[in-house]
Amino acid sequence: xxKLLAIGIAALLAARAEAAQDRPSATxxxxxxxxxxxxxxxxxxxxxxxxxxxISGPRxxxxxxxxxxxxxxxxxxxxxxxxxxxxxxxxxWVAISNNQLSGVWAYMTGxxxxxxxxxxxxxxxxxx
Numbered sequence: 840x841x842k843l844l845a846i847g848i849a850a851l852l853a854a855r856a857e858a859a860q861d862r863p864s865a866t867x868x869x870x871x872x873x874x875x876x877x878x879x880x881x882x883x884x885x886x887x888x889x890x891x892x893x894i895s896g897p898r899x900x901x902x903x904x905x906x907x908x909x910x911x912x913x914x915x916x917x918x919x920x921x922x923x924x925x926x927x928x929x930x931x932w933v934a935i936s937n938n939q940l941s942g943v944w945a946y947m948t949g950x951x952x953x954x955x956x957x958x959x960x961x962x963x964x965x966x967x
Contacts (some may be wrong), residue, residue, distance in 0.1 A: 846905065852889070853896070854865070855903065863933075863936075863937040863939075864933055864936055864937055864951075865896055865933065865956050866898045866899065866933065867892075867894050867899065867929050867932050867933060868898070869933075870909045870932060870933060870936040871913060872904050873912070873936075874904070875913055875965045877967050878911045878966060878967055879965070879966055879967070880909040880910070880911070881898045881909070882908075882910070882965045882966045883906050883909045883911065883966045884906075884908060885908060885909075886906045886908065886911045886959075886962060886966070887906065887907055887908060887921050888901060888905070888906050888922045888956075888959045889903065889904075889905050889918045889919075889920060889921040889923075889926070890904045890905075890906075890922070890924075890925070890959075890963060891903050891917065891918055891921035891923070891924040892919060892924075892925045892926075892927070892932070892953075893924065893925070893926045893927075894927055894928065894929050894932055894937045895926075895927075895928050895929065895964065896929030896930060897929065899928070900915060900931040901914055901915065901916055901917050902914070902916075903917065903918035903921065904913075904918075904963075905918060906966065911966075919940065921955065922955050922956050922959050923954070923955040923959050923963070924947075924953070924954040924955055924957055925951060925952070925953055925960075926951065926952040926953075927945065927950065927951040927952070928950070929964075931945055931950050931951060932951075935951070940965075
């Protein structure tokens with residue numbers, strides 16, 4: 840009996856440790872921090888684009904990403920002349936980023952608005 844209990848506790852601790860490593864983003868800032876680490880420069884070769892996010896809600900704000908032929912810069916605030924602008928709530932952006940809400944569904948239902956180049960908007964998923 841004690842052996843089964845020890846195995847159960849070990850499995851629980853292992854599951855918690857794994858969950859902590861794969862913890863989903865909780866805020867828009869967490870999402871952008873993880874995007875910085877997940878950028879695939881090879882997929883961005885030949886891409887020249889400025890992306891803007893206007894995120895509403897208590898954890899919202901403005902963020903931008905600029906991609907220039909395999910190089911990426913990102914920051915908080917506004918970027919001049921964005922090619923694509925995403926308008927979304929903080930909760931929906933985090934849910935989309937954690938694969939808990941489909942970006943297509945959010946767009947089709949009006950929960951996320953996309954202004955600008957749809958092809959560049961789709962390219963974002965390949966680069967991050």
